[in-house]
Amino acid sequence: MTTDNALVQSVWPLIGRTEELRRARAAVRGPRAGVVLAGASGVGKSRLSRELLETLSGRYEVRWAAATASARSLPLGVFAEWVPATAGTDPIRQVHAVVNALSASPENRPVIVGVDDAHLVDDLSALVLQQLVDRRAARLVLTVRSGQPAPDAIVGLWKNERVERLEVLPLAREESDRLVARVLGQPPDPPTAHRLWQLTRGNVLFLRHLVEQEREAGRLLTRPGSAVWTGNPVISGTLGELIDAQMGSLSPELALVVDSVAVSEPVDATVLVDVVDELALDLALARGLVRIDHTGRRELVLLGHPLYGEIRRDRTSPARLRRLRGRIASAGGTVA
Known part of the structure; x- marks a missing residue:
């Protein structure tokens, strides 16, 4: 399909990130060993990290890898291309070999190792990153998703202030x-x-x-x-898949929480707990599917993101939507 005045570029420009880019660059060049860019899925952490590495590529030797959930089950999966055949099968020997391979610089330039979604790396890959910092062999630029568990070695990097953690917020x-x-x-x-x-x-x-x-x-x-x-x-196709991926798998109890809020947002928290399982509500809050807004003395429950409601309402039958609205209304109603 051809359209007039088509989208300008496939890679969208970086807008509204001047301060984050400045702070991230300062962290890489400062006394700490690098920076961790943390934030919710989709806020632009990966794009910011690539821009940062591009601005530093003239001075540093850059290595880049992206962690995935599927590769997490493989020891050193994120760094597979840097595992030399001579490393053998001993895990510690493999870790040392990868550290040496990543930090090698033909032109004797300092090295930066970037890892996207570093919360998904396996334990041995996390150890590689820790060793790079301990040996002062490379600077790090990592992205992690806020609220997601990460290996202890990764968490320790910012908790022990070895690297700076920078929160990347949604655009204004x-x-x-x-x-x-x-x-x-x-x-x-x-x-x-x-x-x-x-x-x-x-x-x-x-x-x-x-x-x-x-x-x-x-x-x-x-x-x-x-x-x-x-x-x-x-909401279909790629956008629907992205929303599904961010929401994750929904049990019937979790689906009831999200759908109840989707049809009656905002919902008073005291009303919602009369309609849904309280443990499921706690889990939905922990996963960011819903959130609490404190208005005066009231706690109002809203969706974690507006598109969650769009996709859930689109996929829920009209009869179920009516039943959920009725249950909320019977329990105390929605907030005007």
Whole structure:
């Protein structure tokens, strides 16, 4: 499908991260051994880390690896390409061999090792990173997802202040609008900007896929002077997969929590515990599926992200939605 005024670039520009980039660069060049960029899925940690490494590539020898859940079961899985055949099968010998391979620099330049999603590395790979710091053999640039468990060796890097931990937050509204305008070549009109913000809340990954999806579907149009979004989004395809991945597997009890909030948001916490299992609510809070907003003396439960509600409402039958609304109303109602 061809469209006029197509998206400017496949890799979106880095907007609104000047301060984070400055602090991350200072951490790499300072007395500590590097930086850990932490944040929720989709806020732009990976993009920021790549930009950081690009700015430092003239001075440093850069190594880059991305951890995955599937490779976590393999010892040294994230560093497989740096395990020499001569390392044998002894784990400690393999760790030392990988440390030497990563820190080797043909031009005798300092080395930076970047690992995306470092919370997913196996224990031996975590030991490699710890050894790189202990030996002062390389600087580190790591990304981790906030709230996710990580190997002790990784957590110890920032807890013991060996590296600096920098929180990467979602974009602010103004930054989100500027990013959309830059990508589309025209500023979004006020209703479009408002809708995009209400749905994505500064999550760059969600914003990118929503814009590209709606552009491809012909609902997001670029006109002289502005970009206009018509119609309603259908959360499917890649965007739906991304939302599913961020939410994770939902047990029936967890699904009931999310769906109850999705149909009646915001819900008073005292009302919600009369409708759902309290342990499931605690787990939903811990996983970021829902969140608590303290308004005065009241605790209101909202979804962890607006798109969770979009996808759950889209996939739930009208009859179930009506039943859930009725249960919430019978238990005390929603907040006006």
